[in-house]
Every structure is written in structure tokens, then in C-alpha cells.
Amino acid sequence: MKDSRILSAFQELSPGAAERARALAAKRARLARELVYDACQVGVVLRAVLFVQAVVVVAALFGANNWWAWLTQMAVLTGAALPAVLLWLVLTCALKRALGRLPMAGQWVAGGALGALAGLYGCGMLVWMGLLDPAPWLASAASGALVAVILVAALVWRAKARTPAGTTAQLAELQARIRPHFLFNTLNSAIALVRAEPAKAESLLEDLSELFRHALADSQKEVPLAQELELAKHYLTIEQVRFGDRLKVEWAVDERASGAKLPPLILQPLVENAVKHGVEPSPEGAVVRISTQRRGSVVVIKVTNTVPAGTGKPGHGLALNNVRQRLTLLHDVQGRFQSALVDGVFQVRLEIPV
Incomplete structure (x- = not known):
């Protein structure tokens, strides 16, 4: 799969943002000693x-x-x-x-x-x-x-x-950028809805605002699974306006799993991949399914999408590698990452300790 991480149209940091970034770096330096x-x-x-x-x-x-x-x-x-x-x-x-x-x-x-x-x-x-x-x-x-x-x-x-430069740079890149074509498509959808369905346009812009709020927020070491799921819902709601009935979303959320800790914005590239490689190439659309389940001291997260036959080219797997590496950095051998394409269904499976 190709790298479908959220890329950004915003390349400049304001003086205030730069100051916050320096303060955050200093805080990480103080915390690094405790992690030794x-x-x-x-x-x-x-x-x-x-x-x-x-x-x-x-x-x-x-x-x-x-x-x-x-x-x-x-x-x-x-x-x-x-x-x-x-x-x-x-x-x-x-x-x-x-x-x-x-x-x-x-x-x-x-x-x-x-x-x-x-x-x-x-x-x-x-x-x-x-x-x-x-x-x-x-x-x-x-x-x-x-x-x-x-x-x-x-x-x-x-x-x-x-907690250092390599990991922080990866996370900063993911958080600091929004894919330009996704942004433009969303704004075009909102413009088209302004006159015909103003309430729907307002809801669409609110979802976009919430997505940006999380994507551009200061990075944290870990966030609860519930927050990641909420962000994925905002993203899929936006894409639902664009694709309509072609995007079919199924949720199977176990509330007992909501407290599991994940690196921030780790589900977002997986959901984007599901839309990009499942829905976009298919005239009939695709089914994207997100499920969570707690099994004892482990939470299992699955992101699944159907893949149209004979469309698209295999990507480089950059987004998947990014997710795998960040999961390993947070949970080491206790966190597991698997992905497979079987019978026209692509599934990513994460196992997180509680």
C-alpha cells in the first residue's frame, strides 16, 4: 500500500508554535531521564x-x-x-x-x-x-x-x-501535515453544500476542524484508544460526504477496550489507506470495518477494507511501517502488528497491552 499519511498544506510554524515546540522538547529532555x-x-x-x-x-x-x-x-x-x-x-x-x-x-x-x-x-x-x-x-x-x-x-x-529526534520527527511530520487533495476535496464538498444543505456543510466543516485540531496539536507519548476512534469517525464522516454510498463503514467497538494506550494518530493512516486503496479505485465502492475487542489484558484492533480486483498498484507500505515502528517504540514486544491481503480483503491487526 502507498503511504497515505496525513500530509499538510501548512509548512510554516508561527513564532508561538515554535516556542511551544522548544518548550515541549525541553520537557521531553527532562522526562527522558526517568525513562532510562x-x-x-x-x-x-x-x-x-x-x-x-x-x-x-x-x-x-x-x-x-x-x-x-x-x-x-x-x-x-x-x-x-x-x-x-x-x-x-x-x-x-x-x-x-x-x-x-x-x-x-x-x-x-x-x-x-x-x-x-x-x-x-x-x-x-x-x-x-x-x-x-x-x-x-x-x-x-x-x-x-x-x-x-x-x-x-x-x-x-x-x-x-x-523520545528523541527520530521518533519525534516522524510524529511531527504526521501531525504537521494534511494531504492537500484531501483538504481541497473537503472544502469543495462544503462549498457545494452551502446553498443546498447549509446544515450539512456546517457539520462537514466542524468535522474538518476537529480533524485539524488533533492533527496539529502538540504530540504526546500516548493517547487513549477512544480518542483515536473519535478522530477516525470525523475523518470517515468527511469522506462519506465525498463518496456517498460507495463508502460503507461498519463499527464494532468494545467499550472495555477504550482505555488502551496508543501512539497519537496511529489509526489515522490505517483508515486513510482503507479509503484510498479500497474505496477510491472502485466504482462500486468498498466496505471499511473498524473493530476493537478486549481479550483479557490485550486489546485487539482491526481495520479491514475490501479491495477491488485488478485495480491500483501495490504501494511501498510506508504508512504501515510507520505504524509498526511507533507501536514497537511504545509497547516493545507486547505490542503486535500484522497485515495481510486475503481473498480481496485487506486487514491490519494491532494488539495492545492494557
């Missing part, structure tokens, strides 16, 4: 455990003369490393807000100190079980501190990937 020790997420825990286990596998090769000696050494080291890394993750997760208030240098020192403490804990576990004699307390503390510093570096990189 966001070690409570499943993806962070999984990667940390796998990294430490990989270190253990390699370390066990030293001094191992055969496979049995290597397995034995690896089992002993795992008995110390696994409890240690889990303790470090629990401590950093519990103390993330307190650590976030420290200067950056203090956060690195605190992370290393907690790593040394975790290393001593792991060593103590082996001593208690009678597997180490004598106990290498100093080596354990140093190893724990070194691994912890590496984990802190990974968390710092992750925090920078979530």
Missing part, C-alpha cells in the same frame, strides 16, 4: 536475561576441558547470574522514579552499585548451597557492576530511541 530505568517491561526483562545467559555460556568455556565440564560450569554460573540479574531488574524497576531524579552520572553509578550488590547476592547463593569455596566476593561484585553498566547503556539507548 523503565525495566519493568517484558521485553526489557527478556533481553536482559538472554544477554546475561549468553555471557554465562561464553564464560563457562574458560577452564572447561570437555563438554561435561562446560555444562557443569555453566550450571553453576547460571545459578549465580540468573538470580542476580532478576534481583537487579526488580530493584531498578521498583526504584525507577527515584533513580530518574538523579543526574545522569548518578544514574550510571547507582546502576553499577546495584549491579555489584546483585553480584554479591548471586555469589552468596552459591556459597549458601556449598558450591563455592573460597567465595570470590570481589570478582562477583566487579562482574555484577560491569554487566549492570552494560545493561544501563542498553536502557539509555532504548530511552533515546523512544
Whole structure:
């Protein structure tokens, strides 16, 4: 599918808007420190455990003369490393807000100190079980501190990937632009309705105003699903005036899913793609269906549209890639994105943790 993100006719920022943008950037810089020790997420825990286990596998090769000696050494080291890394993750997760208030240098020192403490804990576990004699307390503390510093570096990189220039630029581009032809088509529709159906024209302009209000608002890290659905309704109401009976919209909204958190304006490109590649090329039109459903601790969102046979060309998938990347930045491995074209029906499926 081609990239049908909302593009904009407005390229200039007013002085007031520029000032707000600088203030927002400063706010993000202050918040970035708190995000460094966001070690409570499943993806962070999984990667940390796998990294430490990989270190253990390699370390066990030293001094191992055969496979049995290597397995034995690896089992002993795992008995110390696994409890240690889990303790470090629990401590950093519990103390993330307190650590976030420290200067950056203090956060690195605190992370290393907690790593040394975790290393001593792991060593103590082996001593208690009678597997180490004598106990290498100093080596354990140093190893724990070194691994912890590496984990802190990974968390710092992750925090920078979530709130920084790349992600902010993508979101700013999405929010700062409205597709010119969509804007012109909407205004032309409103002009055509002014005399014949003034009330309908007024309603159309109100929907356009609401769409612009969200698209040009200051970016946020996350918004509730209910807000995204409301924005999609405004957009589809506008397009309904243009396409008439060719655009058939079906909604299946689970109110229990309304509180799920999404990156702002993440549904908009999906709905636009459904209209552009489903309705526009087809003289008979198409059905666009948006559904949400809560399944335990997961919310499933689907945007589906019928695709006319033999019309249009496959796009580059830029809008889909944008949505996938932004979803990953917010929810990591807990957020899932899938898209497929089957039997003339294109579906995008998102899974969001609650």
C-alpha cells in the first residue's frame, strides 16, 4: 500500500508554535531521564536475561576441558547470574522514579552499585548451597557492576530511541501535515453544500476542524484508544460526504477496550489507506470495518477494507511501517502488528497491552 499519511498544506510554524515546540522538547529532555530505568517491561526483562545467559555460556568455556565440564560450569554460573540479574531488574524497576531524579552520572553509578550488590547476592547463593569455596566476593561484585553498566547503556539507548529526534520527527511530520487533495476535496464538498444543505456543510466543516485540531496539536507519548476512534469517525464522516454510498463503514467497538494506550494518530493512516486503496479505485465502492475487542489484558484492533480486483498498484507500505515502528517504540514486544491481503480483503491487526 502507498503511504497515505496525513500530509499538510501548512509548512510554516508561527513564532508561538515554535516556542511551544522548544518548550515541549525541553520537557521531553527532562522526562527522558526517568525513562532510562523503565525495566519493568517484558521485553526489557527478556533481553536482559538472554544477554546475561549468553555471557554465562561464553564464560563457562574458560577452564572447561570437555563438554561435561562446560555444562557443569555453566550450571553453576547460571545459578549465580540468573538470580542476580532478576534481583537487579526488580530493584531498578521498583526504584525507577527515584533513580530518574538523579543526574545522569548518578544514574550510571547507582546502576553499577546495584549491579555489584546483585553480584554479591548471586555469589552468596552459591556459597549458601556449598558450591563455592573460597567465595570470590570481589570478582562477583566487579562482574555484577560491569554487566549492570552494560545493561544501563542498553536502557539509555532504548530511552533515546523512544523520545528523541527520530521518533519525534516522524510524529511531527504526521501531525504537521494534511494531504492537500484531501483538504481541497473537503472544502469543495462544503462549498457545494452551502446553498443546498447549509446544515450539512456546517457539520462537514466542524468535522474538518476537529480533524485539524488533533492533527496539529502538540504530540504526546500516548493517547487513549477512544480518542483515536473519535478522530477516525470525523475523518470517515468527511469522506462519506465525498463518496456517498460507495463508502460503507461498519463499527464494532468494545467499550472495555477504550482505555488502551496508543501512539497519537496511529489509526489515522490505517483508515486513510482503507479509503484510498479500497474505496477510491472502485466504482462500486468498498466496505471499511473498524473493530476493537478486549481479550483479557490485550486489546485487539482491526481495520479491514475490501479491495477491488485488478485495480491500483501495490504501494511501498510506508504508512504501515510507520505504524509498526511507533507501536514497537511504545509497547516493545507486547505490542503486535500484522497485515495481510486475503481473498480481496485487506486487514491490519494491532494488539495492545492494557
